[in-house]
Amino acid sequence: MVVEIVASVAILVAGVTLFVLIHVCIIGRTFSTITSGASMQSGTILISRIGSMSQEDIKKLPSYDFNMEEQKSLEKSTSECVVCLEKFKSGEKCKLLPSCNHSFHCECIDSWLVKTGACPICRALVDIGREEGSFPSEVGLELR
Template sequence: MVTEIVTCVILMLVGIAFLVVILVCLVERGSGITQESAERTTLIQRSSSMSEDDIKNLPWYDYQEDVEKGVECAVCLEGFKPGDKCRLLPNCRHTFHANCIDSWLIKTAVCPVCRTCVDTINVQI
């Protein structure tokens, strides 16, 4: 009878240990933190804002009527009109109204569409 009790206790402890291992695996898998997302978060934190001088060095152009209708600025959600001053972000090539993206980049130096860090090192004016 004693051996039966000891056997039951051992099986119960093995079962509990197995459940704990499964729980730990599920928690690690479900956390969603991958190396890529951790690196992206680090880049966003490192590039928290841009100086006004760096922003002024970003390329800009006067918008002209494009074949593609309905293109809009992702910051203000208004469509581009011919003659609007627009900025082209160098890394991702997304376009915004210059005033809209300038105020955005003062707060955070990432593209509001794709979250790519804005790099002013290789900008050609």
């Protein structure tokens, strides 16, 4: 019986050791990839390395008054802001990110973009380089 307990403990220790070694190898590989940048594709950017946006650039993003009736007619409409997790209400000021067409409450996305210049849903970089008239017309919103 003592032999069985010793064998069980030895197998348990060996299993935990193997698990820790695998974990260390995976973490080591991840950190070496991040620092060397060797395996990063040209369009891939880590969120932790994305800089914030200036207040001036954030003000350039298109905004609109949310209209429940218009949103119901759109196929790809979302009913809530993923930053604050509250439903959009008619008449609320919202902003549209031009690079991915995701919408958020103005205050919510402004505070998000001050910290990280990427969409909180798809992590696409926010592109403010477009002219206001060049946003996709499929959104069906009157932008200001």
